[in-house]
Amino acid sequence: MDERHILHIDMDAFFASVEQSANPFLRGKPVIVGGNRTLRSIVATASYEARAFGIRTGMPLGQAFRLCPHAILVMGDTSKYADTSRRIFTFLNEISPLVEIFSIDEAFLDLTPRGCLIRDPIEAAYLIKSMIRFDFHFTCSIGIGPNKLIAKLASEMEKPDGLVWIRKKEVQGVLEKLPVDKLCGIGPHLKKRLAHIGITTCGKLRRISLKTLTKRFGIMGGRRLYQMGRGISESSVMPFFSEPLAKSMGHVHTLSHDTSDRENIETVLLMLCEKVARRLREKNFQGRVVTFVIRFSDFETLSRQHAQPHLIDRADEILKAALKIFSEMGCDHRAVRMLGVSVSNLVQGARQLDLLEEDQSKRRLTETLDEINDKYGEFTMAPAAITRSRAYEPHYDALKTKGKLTHRLETWD
DNA sequence: TCTGGGGTCCTAGGACCC
DNA sequence: TCTGGGGTCCTAGGACCC
Numbered sequence: 001m002d003e004r005h006i007l008h009i010d011m012d013a014f015f016a017s018v019e020q021s022a023n024p025f026l027r028g029k030p031v032i033v034g035g036n037r038t039l040r041s042i043v044a045t046a047s048y049e050a051r052a053f054g055i056r057t058g059m060p061l062g063q064a065f066r067l068c069p070h071a072i073l074v075m076g077d078t079s080k081y082a083d084t085s086r087r088i089f090t091f092l093n094e095i096s097p098l099v100e101i102f103s104i105d106e107a108f109l110d111l112t113p114r115g116c117l118i119r120d121p122i123e124a125a126y127l128i129k130s131m132i133r134f135d136f137h138f139t140c141s142i143g144i145g146p147n148k149l150i151a152k153l154a155s156e157m158e159k160p161d162g163l164v165w166i167r168k169k170e171v172q173g174v175l176e177k178l179p180v181d182k183l184c185g186i187g188p189h190l191k192k193r194l195a196h197i198g199i200t201t202c203g204k205l206r207r208i209s210l211k212t213l214t215k216r217f218g219i220m221g222g223r224r225l226y227q228m229g230r231g232i233s234e235s236s237v238m239p240f241f242s243e244p245l246a247k248s249m250g251h252v253h254t255l256s257h258d259t260s261d262r263e264n265i266e267t268v269l270l271m272l273c274e275k276v277a278r279r280l281r282e283k284n285f286q287g288r289v290v291t292f293v294i295r296f297s298d299f300e301t302l303s304r305q306h307a308q309p310h311l312i313d314r315a316d317e318i319l320k321a322a323l324k325i326f327s328e329m330g331c332d333h334r335a336v337r338m339l340g341v342s343v344s345n346l347v348q349g350a351r352q353l354d355l356l357e358e359d360q361s362k363r364r365l366t367e368t369l370d371e372i373n374d375k376y377g378e379f380t381m382a383p384a385a386i387t388r389s390r391a392y393e394p395h396y397d398a399l400k401t402k403g404k405l406t407h408r409l410e411t412w413d
Numbered sequence: 414t415c416t417g418g419g420g421t422c423c424t425a426g427g428a429c430c431c
Numbered sequence: 432t433c434t435g436g437g438g439t440c441c442t443a444g445g446a447c448c449c
Contacts, residue, residue, distance in 0.1 A: 014449095041416050044449095057449085062414035078419090103420095103449045180428050187447050220423080252418060289441090299416075305442060336416085 003168045005111040005121040006237060008143040008151035009092065009128060011085075012160035014105035016047035017138035018075050018084050030055070030071040032064055040254055044076050048160055068248055071366060081105075084136065089240070091131055095124055100237045107281035108148055125163050146171070149233035152184050156240035173229040175202035183228050184280040193217075194225075205229030240310055249285065250342020251275050258297040258335040267389040269326075272341045274382065279314040281370060285346045293340035294329070301338075302329065311347060314366055 011017060018324045020026045030050035035041050043064050046055040047289040053068035055261050065071060083128055085104050095117045098110035101161045111121055125142045141162035143154025150171055151256050154164040165175055178259050181191040197216070199205050207227040214222030227233065259265065280287065290312075291305040304325045310316060336385040354360045372381045379386065 039415080042415095044417075058417085059414055060417095066414085106449075185447075189446055247421070252417080295423060301442065301444090328424085340418090342420090344446065356419085 003146050006145055006148055006151040006154040007109040007121060007125060007128075008102075008145070008148070008157070009109065010108050010141045010143075010155045011088075011105040011132075012139045012141060013045050013047050013051075013382065014085075014138075015045035015076055016050070016074075017136075018081055020047060021137040022080075022347070026072060026074070030068050032071050032073050034061055034062070034073055035076055035395055040256065046071075046269070047227045068406075070318060072301050078104075088132065088136070090380075092128065092349055093240075095127065098237050098239050101243070103286035108151065108237045121165065122163075125302050129161075129163070147231075147330070148235050148237065149184065149228065150174075150231050152314040153178075153182060156182070172206075175206070180200045180205055185224070185228065190225075191276070193251075200233075202229050245348055246283070246285070248291075248342050249276055249279050249283075249287070250291065250340060250344065252293060252338060252340030254295075254338045255336065260335045260339050262332065264389075265339065266323070268339050268343065269314065269322055270383060271379075271386055272339060273315040273318040274379070274386070275321065276341055276343055277313055277318055278370065278378070280313040280343060280346075281366070282350050286313045286350055287343035287347070288312070289343065289347040290318055290325070291340075291341075291344065292322045292325040292340045293338070294326070294331075294336060295338035296331070297335040297337050302331075303340075304329065305344075308343070311350060311352075312343070313351070314362065314363070325374060 005137060016031045019031055020029075025049075028049060029047070030053060031047040032043050032050055032055065033045045035044050041061050043055060043057055043059045043061065045057060046064070050064075050068060050071050053071070053124055055064045055067055055071065061073070061320070081104055084100075089099060089101055089107055092107055092109055096109050096111055096113065097115050098112070098113050099106040102108055110125060111119060118127065119143045125144065128142065129140060132138065139161040141155045141159045142164075143151045143162075144165040145151035145154050146166075146168040150166050153174075154166045155162065157164045178201055179191075180186050180194055180199065183202065186194075190360070193216075194200070194205065197208075199208065205225065208226075208229070210222065210226045211223050212222075216222065217225055252270055253272060255264075255268065288311055289305050289307050291303055293301065293305040295301040306325055308317070308321060312321075318341060354363050369381045373379065379392065382392070
C-alpha cells in the first residue's frame with residue numbers, strides 16, 4: 001500500500017498579501033493589517049517587509065510602530081479575505097475532491113482518493129503555488145506528509161514560499177530534536193507542563209510511556225500526547241461540504257479607554273448584540289444560550305452564560321439576557337476594558353411564527369432594518385442609543401465616505 | 414503608546430432524573 | 432431509613448488555534 005499524501009497549504013502573510021495584491025502602492029513596503037484603529041489594538045498580520053523590522057502577529061500596534069515608524073497600517077476587511085480564500089479553496093477542490101478548510105488561510109488536501117487530478121504530491125504543490133502566484137500575486141507555503149499533523153509541521157519549516165516533504169520513514173528523525181510546541185495542539189501551557197517533567201522535544205516525548213502520560217494528562221490528553229510524540233494523527237481530511245454548522249457566534253470589543261460609565265457600557269453592549277443578531281439572521285440561525293464576557297482594567301476576565309427559555313435571534317432579546325447577567329455579577333463599579341457577547345446552542349432554520357402581536361411587529365421592524373442595512377451598510381439604521389454615541393463615529397465616517405449617508409438617522413429608543 | 418477578535422473543544426462540579 | 436450508579440443538562444473557566 002502506497003503511503004498517504006496529505007498537503008497543508010498555508011498562505012504567506014495572508015491579509016497583508018491580499019492588501020498588497022489589491023493595491024500596488026503597498027507592494028514591497030512594510031504593511032501592517034490591524035483589527036481596529038485604536039493603539040490598544042494589535043498586529044493581525046504583517047507583510048514580510050514589516051517582519052524584517054521584527055514586527056510579529058499579536059504585537060501591540062504601539063510597539064510595532066516603534067520598531068518601524070514608516071510602516072503602513074491597513075484596516076482589515078474580513079469579507080475581502082474570505083472572498084479570496086474561497087476562490088483559492090475552490091481551485092484546490094479541482095485538484096482533489098478531499099479538501100478541508102482549516103482556517104481562512106489554510107487548507108488540507110488529500111491526494112489519496114479516486115478522482116484526484118494529480119497523484120504526485122510535488123507536482124500538485126507546484127501547480128498550486130504557480131496558480132496562487134499568477135492569479136493572486138502572492139506566495140504560499142506547502143507541507144507534504146503522511147498525515148495532517150506532519151503536513152502542517154512541514155509547511156511551517158520553510159516559510160515563506162516553502163515546500164517541504166516529510167516522508168513516513170523520515171518522521172522519527174525530524175521529530176527527534178523538535179521542540180514539542182512546534183506541533184499543532186501543544187501551546188504554552190502544555191509546553192510548560194511537559195517541561196516540568198523534563199520533556200522539551202518530541203524525541204523525549206516519544207520515550208515516555210502511555211501509562212505515565214495518561215496518569216499526568218488524563219486518558220484523552222495522555223493518549224493524544226503519546227501519538228503526537230510519534231507523529232501519529234488519526235484525524236482525516238474532512239471535505240468542506242460535510243463540515244459541521246457553526247456552534248456559536250459572537251463579538252467582543254476592547255474599549256478605547258477603560259470605563260465604569262454604565263451608559264457607555266450599555267451602548268457598546270447594544271452594538272455587539274446588534275452585530276451578533278444580524279449575523280445569526282443572515283445565516284438563518286437561532287440560539288438558546290447567551291454568554292456575556294467582561295474584562296476589567298486589571299485584566300481579570302469573567303464569563304457567565306444563561307440558557308434562554310426559547311430560541312432567539314434579535315438584538316433586544318440578546319441584550320436583555322446579557323444585561324441580566326451583568327447585573328447579577330454585581331461589579332458595576334469596576335472599570336471595564338473589554339465586553340463580549342455570544343450566542344450558542346445554535347439551530348438553523350427553526351424559526352417559528354411569532355404568536356404575540358408585539359413579537360410580530362418587532363419581527364417586521366427587524367426585517368425592514370435588515371433590508372436597509374444590507375443595502376447601505378452596517379448600522380445605517382440603528383437604535384438612537386447607538387447613533388448618538390461616540391462608539392458610532394467610525395461607522396458614521398465609513399458611511400459618509402461611501403457617500404451613502406447624508407443625514408444622521410434615528411430609529412427607535 | 415502592554416496585552417485583539419473570531420472561534421472550537423475539553424474538564425469538572427452540581428442539579429436532576431431514573 | 433438509607434442508599435448506588437448511569438445519563439444528561441447546565442455552567443464557568445481555560446487551552447488552543449489562526
